[in-house]
Amino acid sequence: MSRIAALAAAAFALSAAPAAADDYAATARNIIPSGQYGSVPPAPGADAQALMYDGLTPLFDQVTDADLLSKFKSEQFGLGEDGPGTVEAIPRAGVTVVRDRFNVPHITGGSRDDVTWAMGWILGEDRGLLLAQARDAARLAAIDAPNIDAFGLVVDLKQFTPTKQVDAIIQRDGDAALKSAGAAGAAVRHDIDVYLEGLNAKLKADGGTRPWTRVDIYAANAITGQIFGQGGGDEARRSEFLSSLRKRYGATKGQGIFDDLSEFDDPDSPATMSKAFPYGKAIGIGKGNAVLDAGSFKPVGPKGLARAASAHPRWTSNFLLVGASRSATGHPLFVGGPQIGYTYPGLTLEADISYPGVQARGATAPGFAGNILIGRGQDYAWSLTSAGSDLIDNYVETLCGGSKTKYVFKGKCLKMGTLDAGTIKGSGRVKFNTTVHGPVTGYAKVGGKTVAVSRKRASYGKDILWQLGFRDLTTGKVNSATALRDAMSTSPFTFNVGYADDRDIAMYSAGKLPKRDPRVDPRLPTKGTGQYEWKGFLSKAQHPFQVNPPSGTLVNWNNRPAPKWGAADDNWSYGSVQRVRMLNDGLAKTPTHTLATVTSAMNAAATQDLRSVALTPVITELLKAAPSPSPRATRMLAILNEWRAGGSSRLDRDLDGVIDAGPGPAIWDAFYPRLAKVALPIKGLDALIGKDSGTASDFTDGGFWYIEKDLERLNGAKLKQPFNMRYCGNGQKAKCAAAVWKALDAVPGDPDALRVDATKERIAFRPGLLPTTIRFTNRPSGIQQVISFSGHRPR
Incomplete structure (x- = not known):
């Protein structure tokens, strides 16, 4: 009873106290639509943040x-306006947990260990269901199980049972990675052990029988990296496509089309x-490249799950950073967050942590032992977008000895390894071969001869090193933009990190x-004979980094981070049009900004149709070159222009079930x-870039960027680098215009009634446990911060 009384007193003090004196934020707001709750059935108020x-x-x-005050909640330190709080009794002396009205835990400890232990406890409490479903499946990400x-598996509620061999590999690699990081790695390892104590204490209290281990933490980081932090690894399929182009159009023209479409x-x-x-x-077919015969690649894996690498990775998230020179307050403005989909329980959860010398708040995630994933410190904020840079390669292994399990490496015939990973219930055994490069993902033919294709990931076995940078961010060691670069240069995963402080x-x-190797074109598979191996890794200074650019803004929506930065082989969307245009257009409307106007630019782009924004004026100009085939075609073009003039939004403000804009969408x-069929008549391209150019892909698929660039050239626009080939109408404007008119006229129905x-x-929140649904929007979902700082610790 005395402990409960003490906790109650602490809760009262926290709820009554103003923001901490060393909180330099002038404004700090956030929102996590999936919320903090994770129980089933959902608790009352579980959808409060979603609404x-x-x-x-x-x-x-x-x-x-x-x-900003009503649609975002506070991200100040302490309960503040979101109190009064409810004290939560946890079985560790030296730490206090108080839940606010959104169920967010405010954790105050006497030491980092106190807070880290409590974050493990809270993870078990708020994400127990997610942990139970995801812990084993995550191991498949850690070992790069091919084509899975x-x-x-987590979202589809499929159960995977791993073998002891898998756990031994993950344990070995994770421990070795931390050891290689010296004192910083030892600190993370200590955090993990303390975090596990808290998590397992909660699981035991709830009747759990299988304690979590370091392997689970290593795997949790691996699956996050697989979802959001990698790029490349699709060279095999891309080379098949090149083979088909060369066969159909001839070597020179086929290569020219490939060079255009790869948007390197x-x-x-x-x-x-x-x-x-x-x-x-990009050098073409280099001496170190192998090109697969078209249609020859056959992926390995369990029946029903075996597939080639994803044609369209999860490139998500955005941030809008406005510098002091364009801010009404004279201090930078920060609006941003990760788009990680909408699930219940959420993949992220929030924590506000405080212990002597440290204050931090934001979204954390399973496997983040005492650390914040996206959030803020006393005088700075950070966020991430998936960069998708090329850290995975396919290698073509020359087989030898008349066997599919022997291959040539550095002049020797080696036997492949075998990994029996376990069983996916209802799908079968996960068992695969490995080479010196990594897992064998399938078999194919090169010049009619069978070869094996393997996958090499630069971050393999090093997934846990992702925590090093977040530990520095969470503990306040980052006190400048340069310190941010130093901290995040340790990341094995590929992310764009946005940062802002008061300056x-x-x-x-x-x-x-x-x-x-300079003899290897990165868009194509590498010969696995050992002559063309990697030559080290980019240094910190070679990675894109910029502070306070002349434009006064840094805006990213998974677009290219910097000029001259080559696209990964699985990313063919770095074209002349990308959805970041809508964010930049929104910011360009105002020379000087506030947090509200920056948020407005983000929110407007979230419901705009990029096809309407980018393609409507281009097509309107093009169609002047040929007569309209019918009054209804003319009317449809007029409607498209009316929609664009009205903002190109797909909003349903009145919730009548119909998009407000009328027939345009x-x-x-x-x-x-x-x-697309008439303007980009390239067979087989859809399999690589996706067919859906609209809301289902959040305007990242469908190839509209190719169409825009090709048609702009027909319209006489000056391009920095026109395509090698002509596509629509074979470069004849009138012919192209006539075909486009015909395509528009083929849209069925009364134009004004559509x-x-x-x-x-x-x-909807997957997998369907939370019944609440929300309007379509294309904006950060893991957490979104709206924040600005007016001061800073002594630099």
């Missing part, structure tokens, strides 16, 4: 200061930074990125597939 989040959507570009989407280094592609950072060089904005693009939805069912675009 606030949904309330911002219909405001479009008219967000006010008052809206580990997170897909397009100077017309929008970049976040103004400073160039060269990475990679500077900055971005650093992280990842363990290999330097390739419906016309574009029906028109785009027809347009509508889009907005209910089909509403967002």
